[in-house]
Amino acid sequence: VAAPAKTSTAAVVAAARAILEADGPSGVTMQAVAAAVGIRGPSLYKRFPDRLAILSEIEFLVLAEIADILARAAATAASPRGRIEAMARAHRDYATANPQSYALIYSPGSVNDEAHLAARIAAIRPVLAAMTGLAGAERALTATRTVTAWLHGFVSIEQAGLFRLGGDIDATFDEGLATLLDGIAARGGA
Amino acid sequence: VAAPAKTSTAAVVAAARAILEADGPSGVTMQAVAAAVGIRGPSLYKRFPDRLAILSEIEFLVLAEIADILARAAATAASPRGRIEAMARAHRDYATANPQSYALIYSPGSVNDEAHLAARIAAIRPVLAAMTGLAGAERALTATRTVTAWLHGFVSIEQAGLFRLGGDIDATFDEGLATLLDGIAARGGA
């Protein structure tokens, strides 16, 4: 006669993600997550080996969301450059709407195994495809890395509150992106 | 009759910084830092209000080091572009040599008060100066932010071990930097 399950793996991950976004990583304690799904801390170990495993599942969730919003953004424009611009804005908007989730997947403690790598590659695929159209197949990977680095750095600095010398940050974003894409296009197209 | 001090504020910060670089942020416990300077955990509260205050002092140390290496790098080249390139390489080299310290000053938990802001501005000053030479006074701030965002994003992704689709990362860095500076120069110079 088995005891009935009070919750599920998916419900635990969803609850943990909500706590992360509301209270930051230090708020994601085993007790808090357990309480959010109506059980006690130790019971979580029936479903996850440890706390890191829960954060790891949140990373999958977030990477899938980013893959989705980037693919949708790419579909809103026809030209390679227009697609990259749309994805860059979507990336920044996602980070603004989900700052803690975004910070998690780039944090030093983020999980870096094969499964997460595959999820990251899947998320970047539409950027790589558009960049192939803009810069050619041979230069697509390097150009994608350049745009991705700038994008992550910009969002990361913005969210840390470190743009503090004034100026219009939205305009800085647009101009930085244009500068980058001009430079990439100037180096020889497809 | 006062009890003789076994250590000093500077010694505590230096010890904490060494532990941070060796064991990461979670290794910087009050007990570990205290033991490294020959005292017990609670004694640290005579010199620092809490653990965050010790990390805050490490941030000042690191920001001063970065200000120093950037200023030195700028002095090795004559042209504005040459100076920016030298500073970009020095920035990346510093992060490679001091990954935990570098991660600390861009971590979500980094202290963002007026004193730290001043230290950050001081560190970036030579970049802003060189950028004024390359892009003109009016466009210097935006261009500096674009380069800084790319630089931080690149280093951050590199250290997280997230460049995993092959290719020469050193060459990617050089090409990304050249692309950016070409784009900035093309938008209208000084």
Added chain:
DNA sequence: ACCTGAACACCGTTCAAGT
């Protein structure tokens, strides 16, 4: 003045016991 042991609240995690 500075240092210490003891104590407190709070973590993650383990485990024997319950249903």
Added chain:
DNA sequence: ACCTGAACACCGTTCAAGT
């Protein structure tokens, strides 16, 4: 099968007591 209370080791932090 899943859940629970009790326990353990380990944190940051406080404080009264030592010199």
